[in-house]
Amino acid sequence: xxxxxxxxGFDFTDPDLLHHRVPLPEFAELRRAEPVRWIPQAAGLAGFxxxxxxxxxxxADVKYVSTHPEIFSSYLNTAIIRFNEHIERDAIDAQRLILxxxxxxxxxxxxxxxxxxxxxxAIRALEDNLRARAYAIAQGALAQPGSFDFVTxxxxxxxxxxxxxxxxxxxxxxxxxxxWSNKMISxxxxxxxxxxxxxxxxxxxxxxxxxxxAADRKQCPAKDIVTTLVAAEDEGNLASDEFGFFVLMLxxxxxxxxxNAITHGMHALLTHPGxxxxxxxxxxxxxxxxxxxxxxxxxxFQRTATQxxxxxxxxxxxxxxxxxxxxSANHDPDVFENPDDFDITRDPNPHLGFGGGxxxxxxxxxxxxxxxxxxxxxxxxxxxxxRLVGEPRRLRSAWINGVKELRVTAE
Numbered sequence: 001x002x003x004x005x006x007x008x009g010f011d012f013t014d015p016d017l018l019h020h021r022v023p024l025p026e027f028a029e030l031r032r033a034e035p036v037r038w039i040p041q042a043a044g045l046a047g048f049x050x051x052x053x054x055x056x057x058x059x060a061d062v063k064y065v066s067t068h069p070e071i072f073s074s075y076l077n078t079a080i081i082r083f084n085e086h087i088e089r090d091a092i093d094a095q096r097l098i099l100x101x102x103x104x105x106x107x108x109x110x111x112x113x114x115x116x117x118x119x120x121x122a123i124r125a126l127e128d129n130l131r132a133r134a135y136a137i138a139q140g141a142l143a144q145p146g147s148f149d150f151v152t153x154x155x156x157x158x159x160x161x162x163x164x165x166x167x168x169x170x171x172x173x174x175x176x177x178x179x180w181s182n183k184m185i186s187x188x189x190x191x192x193x194x195x196x197x198x199x200x201x202x203x204x205x206x207x208x209x210x211x212x213x214a215a216d217r218k219q220c221p222a223k224d225i226v227t228t229l230v231a232a233e234d235e236g237n238l239a240s241d242e243f244g245f246f247v248l249m250l251x252x253x254x255x256x257x258x259x260n261a262i263t264h265g266m267h268a269l270l271t272h273p274g275x276x277x278x279x280x281x282x283x284x285x286x287x288x289x290x291x292x293x294x295x296x297x298x299x300x301f302q303r304t305a306t307q308x309x310x311x312x313x314x315x316x317x318x319x320x321x322x323x324x325x326x327x328s329a330n331h332d333p334d335v336f337e338n339p340d341d342f343d344i345t346r347d348p349n350p351h352l353g354f355g356g357g358x359x360x361x362x363x364x365x366x367x368x369x370x371x372x373x374x375x376x377x378x379x380x381x382x383x384x385x386x387r388l389v390g391e392p393r394r395l396r397s398a399w400i401n402g403v404k405e406l407r408v409t410a411e
Contacts, residue, residue, distance in 0.1 A: 010026065010039075012039065012300070012323065012325060013039075013081050013082040013300065013323065013399065015398045018397050018398065019396035022296075028331070031332060035056070035058040035061060036056055036311050036316075037054065038052060040052040045085050046081065047082065047083030047085060048083075048092075052321075053081065053322065054321070056311065056312070056322055058334070059335045061311060062324045062352055063356045065356065066324065066360065067356065068358070069104055069107075069303075069358060069359055069360075071306055072303035073303055074101050074102060075101060076306070077302065077304045077321055078095050078101040080101075080301070080302070080399065081399050082398035097241070097242075097245045099246060100360065110242065110246075113229060113236060113238055116229065117166060118364055118366065118367060123367050126166065126370075129165060130161070130370065130371065130374055133158060134158055134371075135378045137157050138375070138378040138381070140153070141153045141382070141383060142382050142383055144410070146411070147408065149405050149407060150266055152405075154262070154375070155263040155375075158262075158371050159255045159259050159262070159368075160174055160177065162371055163254045166254075167210075167226055167247060167250070168225060168226055169213075178255070180203070180206045181251035181255050181256055183198055183201075184199050203248055207241070208244070209247075210243055210244040210248070211241060213226055214244070215240055217230055217231055226243070229246075250364075253362070254364050254368070256400065257298060257368070257400075260297040260400070261291055261292050262371075262375055263392070264401070264403065265291035266406065267406060268291065268295075268342045275343070278344065278345075279344055280384055284344055286346060286347045287345075288369045289346070289351065289369065290346045292351060292372070294342050296330050296351075297400065298400065298401070299325065299326065300324060300327070301399070302321050302322060302324065303324065305319060305320045305322060326352045326353060329356070335350060386410050387409060
């Protein structure tokens with residue numbers, strides 16, 4: 001097998017890289033020539049005192065890592081593949097309290113509790129309200145004179161409202177959750193001038209806010225989701241701090257990711273006008289899944305090997321970090337016909353945009369798909385002549401495929 005033609009020092013987690021593009025050509029090269037490859041890093045560069053990580057790029061291998069938590073741990077080094085180089089180890093370890101960074105059996109216990117939030121009945125109960133909000137968002141954008149930012153005027157609002165509605169955040173407080181969650185993930189982007197410390201402070205604010213909600217419900221139970229999660233700890237519910245970390249996870253996993261999927265999806269539709277016309281005409285139920293595949297809002301997570309093992313013909317040692325690159329898996333030609341085509345009727349579509357299966361498969365998948373479907377139907381009805389004014393301005397991040405601004409016009 002020939003060696004992949006990558007430049008010396010190429011690092012798939014370099015935030016300057018995702019600031020400009022998703023490295024799809026380099027992923028294709030690795031899938032072809034070396035689907036599991038060691039990527040060297042200077043000690044401390046990503047917040048970890050090691051020499052690099054293994055990049056896993058094939059769909060089948062990403063699924064294997066995801067579905068074998070006994071071999072590939074989320075807990076040991078967390079699921080975040082690259083932190084700021086100045087982060088202290090204590091700050092990394094503190095994130096083990098988030099569901100995303102747990103392993104079974106503790107992960108199993110917490111997930112069994114919080115999945116009550118995402119039952120089909122709970123999601124159906126939100127649908128009418130979210131549909132009305134989606135149309136109100138689209139109508140509000142239609143009233144904008146001239147060009148406007150699709151991210152702030154359209155994409156960000158419905159995911160925020162959905163999560164806030166789900167856990168009962170009052171309308172007046174929802175902007176605070178949005179602001180805090182933005183700051184948590186934006187420390188790599190100099191435009192925001194946000195330090196690691198500000199990001200940690202924002203995380204603390206979300207946790208404190210949620211813990212106060214939990215304390216209120218324990219004193220005065222109500223007929224809402226928070227009460228069902230926290231009101232009776234001795235009956236298998238969440239402690240207040242566990243609820244706080246659950247809301248912290250929702251603020252990113254349920255808000256930031258869906259917002260970016262919607263933004264990338266709009267850009268894809270407007271740059272593939274045939275697909276946009278087809279969507280407006282047919283409204284295929286398959287569109288939301290293709291938007292998530294195409295967007296892949298989380299480019300990568302990581303796991304840490306708990307034992308010596310083999311993957312893709314490479315010997316992985318206990319303690320090695322393993323990067324699972326969902327964007328690469330979602331363009332694997334062994335799984336997807338014409339993977340570089342944006343096709344809203346793609347079916348089947350076994351993409352890994354919601355994770356590679358296993359214990360960390362996205363809890364909120366059904367809610368995210370519903371939101372994407374509702375907002376694009378609303379846009380197609382209220383803003384059928386939407387068009388691009390400029391290219392997307394991307395977020396500088398090591399692992400989020402994010403867009404800060406997308407200028408459009410409905411005129």
